[in-house]
Amino acid sequence: MANRPFDVLNEAIGKEVLVILKGEISVRGTLKAFDVHMNILLENAEELRNGELKTKFGKLMIRGDNILFVSP
Amino acid sequence: MANRPFDVLNEAIGKEVLVILKGEISVRGTLKAFDVHMNILLENAEELRNGELKTKFGKLMIRGDNILFVSP
Amino acid sequence: MANRPFDVLNEAIGKEVLVILKGEISVRGTLKAFDVHMNILLENAEELRNGELKTKFGKLMIRGDNILFVSP
Amino acid sequence: MANRPFDVLNEAIGKEVLVILKGEISVRGTLKAFDVHMNILLENAEELRNGELKTKFGKLMIRGDNILFVSP
Amino acid sequence: MANRPFDVLNEAIGKEVLVILKGEISVRGTLKAFDVHMNILLENAEELRNGELKTKFGKLMIRGDNILFVSP
Amino acid sequence: MANRPFDVLNEAIGKEVLVILKGEISVRGTLKAFDVHMNILLENAEELRNGELKTKFGKLMIRGDNILFVSP
Amino acid sequence: MANRPFDVLNEAIGKEVLVILKGEISVRGTLKAFDVHMNILLENAEELRNGELKTKFGKLMIRGDNILFVSP
Structure with a gap:
């Protein structure tokens, strides 16, 4: 079980x-x-x-303060 | 009795x-x-x-600065 | 007399x-x-x-950055 | 003469x-x-x-980040 | 010549x-x-x-995060 | 593979x-x-x-807190 | 070549x-x-x-958190 919310991101590296x-x-x-x-x-x-799909990016950096949810 | 507001979150781990x-x-x-x-x-x-129900997620991380209330 | 604004919260613990x-x-x-x-x-x-009354909660944590006033 | 803006608050303790x-x-x-x-x-x-007068409070704590002006 | 923006405020103490x-x-x-x-x-x-003139104040403290410009 | 989001910016120095x-x-x-x-x-x-193209600049500094995405 | 965004401001001191x-x-x-x-x-x-030109100022301090772009 994850103990910190960021652990779920760590486990999702390399995944969608x-x-x-x-x-x-x-x-x-x-x-x-x-x-x-x-x-x-x-x-x-x-x-x-x-x-609806707007744009595709090969690599995209998202600035964190815009985020509401992240779901692995 | 909780002494800090976050204690109520600690007690709610594993609960809805x-x-x-x-x-x-x-x-x-x-x-x-x-x-x-x-x-x-x-x-x-x-x-x-x-x-109204919009979406179901297996796991969902919520960024804290969006939060108004949390109720256990 | 309170010397810091938060003293009024301290005095209000257990009260409405x-x-x-x-x-x-x-x-x-x-x-x-x-x-x-x-x-x-x-x-x-x-x-x-x-x-108007919208919802009742047994316990409710309010995130501080939403607050305008607190009155004991 | 006040040297820091907060000095004007210090001088206004107990006043309107x-x-x-x-x-x-x-x-x-x-x-x-x-x-x-x-x-x-x-x-x-x-x-x-x-x-226009909306509400009277015996004690009222105002969260600072809502403030535009303070006048003694 | 001022080397830091706040120097212009320092020089304006006592002035409009x-x-x-x-x-x-x-x-x-x-x-x-x-x-x-x-x-x-x-x-x-x-x-x-x-x-247009709205209000006159003998003393007025302005909270800094509301400010766009200051001109001496 | 990049290990920190900012690594993608480091690799993009000198590129569009x-x-x-x-x-x-x-x-x-x-x-x-x-x-x-x-x-x-x-x-x-x-x-x-x-x-639509609005303006061209020889050099342009962007303040970071306005940013949503960066794509190399 | 500038290595930090603020270097472009340093080079622009005294210029428009x-x-x-x-x-x-x-x-x-x-x-x-x-x-x-x-x-x-x-x-x-x-x-x-x-x-359109709105106002001229001999000296003007701009609070940084209002800024989107700076171009030398």
């Missing part, structure tokens, strides 16, 4: 995660890295606005 | 909690972990918007 | 307080705990929106 | 002050205490919205 | 300054004190909203 | 990056420098609003 | 810079000083709203 941001933006991709500010680096990322 | 966010979003699930920033990890989480 | 949040939300309940971030734990809390 | 908040809310009352975060404790406080 | 806030609020008055958070104490202050 | 800001603003240019606050210096930068 | 703020406000003037919070002191500053 869904990052839901403030506003109706979400991003799905492979988790490559994160830091204590919840800044997140994804590979093969897809940005969704209102559930 | 309701997390009410800024805006009309709330999340219900089993509390697995939390940290000093009020980042929270839930299992079997249900996201509710205006009281 | 009214917490008024940013936006038209307020919460009334018995003050059980607080911390330096103004996070507050209430028991037998009633959430009011525009002055 | 007007606290103007972000938004059209202001509060008038007797200054009992303040801290470095500009959290303020008033006695016999009157909350004004758009200049 | 214009403080322009976020939103359409500005305040003109004699600078009495300031601190590292840009909290500012004015004397004989005039609050202007959309360029 | 896309910086997407909160709101519908984005900037494309050659990454010259960045710091721990995610402040970013671009050369030959093009500011896009709603996808 | 354009400061673009959050919202449709920008300021053009001679850079006299800056600090680690990105607070900026300009001389002979012109404030532009929606691209």
Whole structure:
């Protein structure tokens, strides 16, 4: 069982995660890295606005203070 | 009697909690972990918007600065 | 006479307080705990929106950065 | 002459002050205490919205980050 | 020549300054004190909203995080 | 593989990056420098609003707290 | 080549810079000083709203947290 919320990110390195941001933006991709500010680096990322694919990115860094939820 | 507000989270580990966010979003699930920033990890989480079920998540990390209330 | 604003919270432990949040939300309940971030734990809390009872909670933790006023 | 802005609060302890908040809310009352975060404790406080009396409080703690102006 | 932005405030002590806030609020008055958070104490202050005189204050403390510009 | 999100910026020095800001603003240019606050210096930068070129800058410093995404 | 974003400000001391703020406000003037919070002191500053000259200032201190871009 995870003891700290960030442990779930550590276990998800190399796997697909869904990052839901403030506003109706979400991003799905492979988790490559994160830091204590919840800044997140994804590979093969897809940005969704209102559930529709908007843009694909080979690599995408997300600034942590925009984040609402992260789901592995 | 709890002496610090976070004690109520500590006592709720493994139990169901309701997390009410800024805006009309709330999340219900089993509390697995939390940290000093009020980042929270839930299992079997249900996201509710205006009281209606929107999405189910096996695991969901909530960034603490979005939180309004937590109720065990 | 209180010398620091938080002294008034310390004196109100175990008593009813009214917490008024940013936006038209307020919460009334018995003050059980607080911390330096103004996070507050209430028991037998009633959430009011525009002055009308919305929800009752056995225990409710309020994240401090939402708070406008606290009145003992 | 005051050398730091907070000196004006120190001199106003026990006297009436007007606290103007972000938004059209202001509060008038007797200054009992303040801290470095500009959290303020008033006695016999009157909350004004758009200049009209809304509520009276025996004691009222104001969270500092809501404050726009304080006038002794 | 000033080497740090705050030097311009230091040189303006005892003189009139214009403080322009976020939103359409500005305040003109004699600078009495300031601190590292840009909290500012004015004397004989005039609050202007959309360029029109709204209120006069003998002493007015401005919380720094509301400030957009200060001009000596 | 990058171990920290900022590593992707380090690898992108001297190359073109896309910086997407909160709101519908984005900037494309050659990454010259960045710091721990995610402040970013671009050369030959093009500011896009709603996808259309608005302004070109020889050098442009972006304050980090405006950033949503950075993509190399 | 600059190694830190702030180096571009250091090189611009005594020269004209354009400061673009959050919202449709920008300021053009001679850079006299800056600090680690990105607070900026300009001389002979012109404030532009929606691209039109609004006000001229002999000296103008800009609080750093309002800043979106700085271009030398």
